[in-house]
Each structure stands twice: as C-alpha cells, then as structure tokens.
Amino acid sequence: xxxxxxxxxxxxxxxxxxxxxxxxxxxxxxxxxxxxxxxxxxxxxxxxxxxxxxxxxxxxxxxxx
Amino acid sequence: xxxxxxxxxxxxxxxxxxxxxxxxxxxxxxxxxxxxxxxxxxxxxxxxxxxxxxxxxxxxxxxxxxxxxxxxxxxxxxxxxxxxxxxxxxxxxxxxxxxxxxxxxxxxxxxxxxxxxxxxxxxxxxxxxxxxxxxxxxxxxxxxxxxxxxxxxxxxxxxxxxxxxxxxxxxxxxxxxxxxxxxxxxxxxxxxxxxxxxxxxxxxxxxxxxxxxxxxxxxxxxxxxxxxxxxxxxxxxxxxxxxxxxxx
Numbered sequence: 001x002x003x004x005x006x007x008x009x010x011x012x013x014x015x016x017x018x019x020x021x022x023x024x025x026x027x028x029x030x031x032x033x034x035x036x037x038x039x040x041x042x043x044x045x046x047x048x049x050x051x052x053x054x055x056x057x058x059x060x061x062x063x064x065x
Numbered sequence: 066x067x068x069x070x071x072x073x074x075x076x077x078x079x080x081x082x083x084x085x086x087x088x089x090x091x092x093x094x095x096x097x098x099x100x101x102x103x104x105x106x107x108x109x110x111x112x113x114x115x116x117x118x119x120x121x122x123x124x125x126x127x128x129x130x131x132x133x134x135x136x137x138x139x140x141x142x143x144x145x146x147x148x149x150x151x152x153x154x155x156x157x158x159x160x161x162x163x164x165x166x167x168x169x170x171x172x173x174x175x176x177x178x179x180x181x182x183x184x185x186x187x188x189x190x191x192x193x194x195x196x197x198x199x200x201x202x203x204x205x206x207x208x209x210x211x212x213x214x215x216x217x218x219x220x221x222x223x224x225x226x227x228x229x230x231x232x233x234x235x236x237x238x239x240x241x242x243x244x245x246x247x248x249x250x251x252x253x254x255x256x257x258x259x260x261x262x263x264x265x266x267x268x269x270x271x272x273x274x275x276x277x278x279x280x281x282x283x284x285x286x287x288x289x290x291x292x293x294x295x296x297x298x299x300x301x302x303x304x305x306x307x308x309x310x311x312x313x
Contacts, residue, residue: 007103011113016178020171021102024120027163028275035282042289049296 068273072288083281090274097267104266117175119264123272125168128196131161131276132231139224151217153290154224155207156283159262160276161199170191180244188237189245192230199227213294216268 010017101119108115142150151158172190173183184190207213207220238247249257 010116011107013112013114013116013178016174017116018112020117020120020174022172024124027167031160031279035279035286038136039282039289041294042286042293046289046293046296049293061193 072152075149076095076284076288079281079284083278086274086278086281090271093267093271093274097264097271099118100267101236101264101286106260108261111179114175115246115261115262117171118261119268121171122167122265123177123268124164124171125193126269127276128161128165128168128193129231129234130273131157131164132196132200133226135161136228136231136282139221142221143225148217148291152284152287153280154203154221155217155288156280158200158203158207158220160279160283162197162204164272164276165193165197165200169197176244179212185244187243188241189234189243190236192234195230196227196234199223199230203227 008014028034066225097119105116105119107113125143135154136297138150138154142154169190172193176185177183195237203220206223208214208215210219235248237243238245
C-alpha cells in the first residue's frame with residue numbers, strides 16, 4: 001500500500017504525470033475506438049449496397065442472394 | 066510507384082502489414098508502459114516528471130512522421146492524380162491532429178514544473194501549434210466542397226505547402242533561443258543515459274507501430290467511403306438513364 005501511494009505520488013509530480021498519461025491514453029484509445037466504429041458502420045452499409053443492387057436491377061422471383 | 070498506387074496492390078500490402086504492426090504495438094505498450102512508469106529511474110534533476118518525456122517525445126515524433134506521410138500522399142495525388150493518395154492523406158490527417166495535440170498538452174504539463182510555465186511563445190512551441198492548425202485546416206478543407214474531388218485537390222495543396230513547417234519545427238531549437246531542450250538523438254549518437262533511452266525507444270516503437278496499424282484501418286475505412294459514394298452516384302445516375310434518349 002505504501003509503495004502504491006509512493007508510485008501514485010510520482011515524487012510530487014502526480015498532478016502533471018498522470019494527466020499527461022491519462023490524456024495520451026484517451027487520445028490513443030479514443031482514436032482506435034472511433035476508427036473501428038466508423039469502419040464497421042461503413043462495412044455494414046457497403047454490404048447492404050451490394051445486396052440491394054441486384055435486387056433493384058432484376059426485379060422478380062428467385063433473387064435471394 | 067504506380068504499382069503501389071493501385072488500390073488492390075496497395076491494400077494487399079497494407080493488410081499484410083496490419084497484424085504485425087498491431088501485434089508489435091500491443092507488445093511494446095505492455096512492456097514500455099511499466100518500464101516508463103515504474104522500473105526506469107527518476108531523473109536526478111527532474112525527478113519523476115521525466116516520465117512525461119516517454120509520451121511527449123513519441124507523440125511529437127508521430128506528429129511529424131504522420132505529416133511527412135501526408136505530404137508525400139498529397140504530392141502523389143497532385144502529380145499522379147491517383148485516388149489512393151487522397152484516401153491515404155484523408156486517413157492520416159485526424160491521426161496527426163490528435164498526436165500533435167498530445168505533444169502540445171504533454172509538453173505543457175511537463176513545462177509547468179520544469180520551466181514554471183505551461184506555455185511560452187517560442188519557436189518550437191509556436192511551430193508545433195501551427196502544425197496542429199495545418200492538420201485542422203486540412204480536415205476542414207477536404208470536406209468543404211460538395212464535390213469531394215475538389216476537396217482532395219485543395220487539401221493536397223495545403224498538405225504540400227504546409228510541409229515547409231516540418232524543418233522549421235525540427236531546427237527551431239537550434240535556430241532560435243528557446244526554453245525547449247535540443248534533440249537528444251543525433252546522427253553522432255545520444256546525449257543522455259541508457260536508462261532514459263530504453264523506455265523512450267520502447268514507447269517510440271509502440272507509438273509508431275500503433276500509428277501504422279491505425280493508418281491501415283483508416284485506409285480501409287476511407288476506401289469504403291469512396292466506394293459508397295460511387296455506389297450512391299451510380300444509383301442516382303441509373304434513374305434518369307431510363308429515359309436517356311430524351312435527356313441526351
């Protein structure tokens with residue numbers, strides 16, 4: 001416990017070191033999350049466009065693809 | 066060069082690199098963070114505030130590396146007009162903006178205890194702030210036109226012109242008097258102790274491989290955005306083509 005509080009205290013520089021690492025973590029993980037979300041959304045939309053195109057072009061029975 | 070500009074070839078190479086970059090980044094962060102925060106010694110002058118160095122320098126390095134990649138993409142777009150070049154530049158700009166902001170913020174948090182101030186308008190800090198504005202300007206201009214290809218072109222010009230800022234940032238600590246310390250990594254060797262270099266290189270590697278991995282993900286995403294736009298446009302042009310004889 002004592003060593004943990006020493007660690008968290010960062011030799012008196014806790015108010016600078018932790019916000020620095022915290023903001024870096026938010027930036028790096030946030031960029032990863034938003035990138036993956038956008039990618040998934042576009043992949044989903046693109047899969048939908050591919051499915052719909054043959055449907056709109058040859059209207060009729062049997063297009064279950 | 067044209068071979069790499071082919072989207073299929075380009076993406077095949079990018080996708081082959083992705084698992085290695087992502088895996089390397091995860092491993093280096095897992096080793097680098099404990100070394101940077103726990104096992105590396107506190108500096109004899111700066112104490113534990115030196116640990117900010119291990120995120121500040123990598124963030125600043127990435128802010129320049131990404132701009133270099135973006136400037137090359139922009140130049141390739143202007144010269145060869147290949148759409149893959151603008152896809153690459155669009156994928157990079159937000160990454161560069163985030164790491165530039167992180168370099169500024171971590172530098173500021175380090176400057177407060179070491180220099181006694183969060184900010185000074187000196188050459189290094191001001192030119193790095195300008196880099197952030199160039200990134201933000203690029204993002205704004207690329208999406209400012211109804212026709213995205215005009216946006217690509219305008220943004221590419223900014224991307225190329227803005228690269229004059231890169232040597233200014235790099236040499237600012239040598240050309241002008243500044244509070245900012247000069248580079249510790251020189252052609253002739255290092256000017257600091259190995260206990261600082263180990264966490265620094267681990268984190269530099271982690272940041273760099275992360276950036277490569279994110280670039281590939283964003284390339285896929287931006288390429289899909291182009292394909293979706295083309296699909297929508299062909300759908301729109303399909304409808305009037307039913308009575309093409311009358312229209313043309």
